[in-house]
Amino acid sequence: MSRKPRSSASPLQAKLIAGLWRVLASCRLGLLWRLARIAGPLVHRFSRREREVTEINLAEVYPEQSDAERRHLARHSLAHSTATMLELGFAWMAEPGRVERSILDVHGRDLLDDARTEGRGVIVLAPHFGNWEVLNFWLSSHFPFTAMYEPPKIAALDPVIRHGRERMGASLVPTNPRGVASLLKALKRSEAVGILPDQEPDWGSGVFAPFYGRLAYTATLLPKLVARTQARVVTGVAQRVPGRGFVIHFLEADPRVYETDETASAAGVNACVEAAIALEPAQYQWEYKRYRKVIEELQGHPDHPSFRLY
Known part of the structure; x- marks a missing residue:
């Protein structure tokens, strides 16, 4: 798996960002949401x-929604994405008791x-929905994770x-064969263990499987893990x-995730993501280019209806 190129940001810039997270960690969630509602439309x-x-x-x-309905959903979605960014300091740096008290209920714990x-x-598929850092906090507080x-x-x-994500006991491993x-x-x-099911993997590490009826390049790590561990x-x-x-x-997975056929399993993974999104579509991170590799495959075919994406 390839790594992201490192930024040339200065140590001072990093300190300023970390300092901002610490300030935001001290804020009430109500204030952070009000800020997100202001920033989201911007x-x-x-x-x-x-x-x-x-x-x-x-x-x-x-496609069944009107343009006005989708614009409203887009504005609301970007407000939630902004809230997630503002809440990073809270999830990583706030006093653990505060974070634990912010978790109002847990549904489906019996599955774990x-x-x-x-x-x-247990393999937890954690899509980019709501605040996945709070999910990491809870999982690492209650299970070896x-x-x-x-x-x-x-x-x-x-x-x-790394400290923020590991502070409740999580073990972080690299995105490579050793991990x-x-x-x-x-x-x-x-x-x-936790897996991000909605990030496009590098070429060679996935297959094309339907996501909302359109093919999306989807990782094949899951069936490999299931086959070797049950x-x-x-x-x-x-x-x-x-x-x-x-x-x-915590939601029961689509039964196709247990298939040995990688394409069938990947279709099940995408169905799991769809089921999570159905809880509240505005809380999904729609600004991620989920169909990017399909477009790469269609280069040279500009008449294809998918070519216009992105």
Whole structure:
């Protein structure tokens, strides 16, 4: 797996960013949500890239909605994405008791408990919905938990982010074969591991599978892990209750995720993401170019209807 190029940002810039996170960590969630509601429409208006990708994605997955409905959803989605960014300091640096109290309820915990009682590991598919850093906090507070980690573009922020994600006991492993080996070992110990199911992998590490009826390049790591460990798969999200906190949901996975055929399993993974999004579509990070590699495949075929995406 390739790594992101590191940024040339100065140590001072990194300190300023970390300092801002510490300030935001001391703020109430109600204030952070009010700031997000102010900033979200500004992002929609002035950030062309986020606005256009969000609106194109929404047009593809919700063609039955009117343009006005999709614009409203896009503005609301960007407000939630902004809230997630503002809440990073809270998830990583706020006093643990505050973060724990912000988790108002947990649905579906029995899916994890039952699997571990049976001596099975648990693979948590954690899409970019709500606040996935709060989900990481809860999982690592309550279970032995391992997740893949790719260092940030700004190298000087790496120890800050790593500390925030590991502070409740999570084990972070690299996004390479050594990291995959660590996930396998954790699952064989009947522990929980986290996987991001909605990031496009590098070429050679995925297959094309339907996502809202359109092909999207999807990682094939999951069937490899299931085949070697017989782990249970669940989808996990931390849904934001604006200004108040979060409700964590663990959802039963689509049964296709257990298929040995990689394309069938990937279709099940995408169905799991769709089920999570259905909880509240505005809380999904629609500004991610989920269909990018399809477009790369279509280069040279500008008459294809998908070519206009992005």
